[in-house]
Amino acid sequence: MKVFLLKYILQDSIESFKNQKYLNMLSLITIIFTFFIINIFFFLNFNISSFVKKFASNYKAEIFLYETNEKDFDINKIKNNKLVKDIKFITSENAKKIFLENFPSLKPTLKEIGENPFPPSVRIIFKSSNKKEIEKFLKNLKNIPAVKEIKTNFDLIEKISGLKKIIFLLGLFFGSILLFTSFFTIVNIIKIVAYSRKEDVLILRMIGASNFYIEAPLILNGIFLGIIGALISIGLFEISLKLLPVYLKDFYKYLKPIFETTSLSFKYYLYLLLSAIFIGALSSYTSVYKFIHLGEE
């Protein structure tokens, strides 16, 4: 019996959805726009995170040494420090070689200089993410007479992390506003749909329909809006990702080597869909909650 009841409720909600197609369309546009913008923010955040992981996931330091004293710097002492993940000694010759590999066009300039301008150095990759601890460690290294200069990637990491935070906060801010907009649009659309069915609801109540029977089609209407809106926004977003490189060819040519983008994951889209269902259900329930007691005294 319950199966038939659910079937009738589903039929009723599809019927109601079709009958109010223009109102539902308005709601859909808002949802699609909201989720499309949210997708953009998540996409940026996700890709910047990947970039950070790839290029600035670990604190790094390059310790430049005085050539005369390079043997005074004992790598083995540092190697066993708990903060250090990896350490590599680069001789002046190796440094020159690496430079020429990266910038072969500067070979004549280097020849003109005559002597090798690259000092020997030690590259350290830290496993710790405790910046204060690492800074303390580097301060101690600076006191070693063989150390000429220390350069770190701390600024880069902080800048990228800051950018990531800004994008995340912007996403959170605009996403929240848009989600609220969607929420209230669905609330009001369902309210209008419900009020357009006011007479029907009064009749249903009079003949003994349960609140569940009256509420469910309206709540399903909200859920349908959420599902359809989210799916269309995902589709549009994926199409946009495919089309953008075609239309922004030149820009992509420079961007691609350093910033290769990947689309959002299936898991993310699944969460997006579930959020859309939740928003659809919650907003429609909010609007029908008072409505179902219509006419009661």
Next chain:
Amino acid sequence: MIQFSSVYKSYIRGEYALEDVSFKINKGEFFFITGHSGAGKTTLLKLITKEIKPTKGAILIEGKNISVLSDSKIYKFRREIGIVFQDFRLLEERTVFENVAISLKIRGLPIRKIKKEVLEALRWVGIHQKIWNKTKTLSGGEQQRVAIARAIVSNPKIILADEPTGNLDEEISYEIMEMFKRLNSRGATIVIATHDKLILERYGKKNNILVLQKGKIKQLIKRDESLFA
């Protein structure tokens, strides 16, 4: 079957739409409630269906005090009552079949059973030829037949009708009243609120009539007593 004990209903503080109303309707009775507009007929019917709650007093349906019925049980209680209104209260955009079937759909009956029961009810009221017509395309008399079919399709023990002939011409009104008579002869308790004198003259003689005036009982006329004497 239906018993009112000192029932009061007030919509505005200090003003009573019904005041100290006590009466009893027995099982299988054909009962009329009459009075001028604003006498309290509709309020009385709304109290029976628990659409509104009494301000004071008790209403017993089949021995149960419906005033204490919880909100979650009201809908089940309403399924025991068939209701017919003056303005039919049909789902205008839906077909005759859908309007009658809704009474059974809300109970979750299988569609095959619903089709059978609906067709039977529509045959009984004589509108089965228009089963797939939208109700808004029907005449007043036809719409009232659909409303009656909807009220009876689930075989309720009590049928309430609020001015069921109010929007119909004389001939159609009698046809509708004959239907209520037939339903009564099948065992249903019929309660009709009307101020139509012709209907009361023709059908009231053999039935009890409650006369309301400004929310109070003016008179309870037992069968075979004349209202118009």
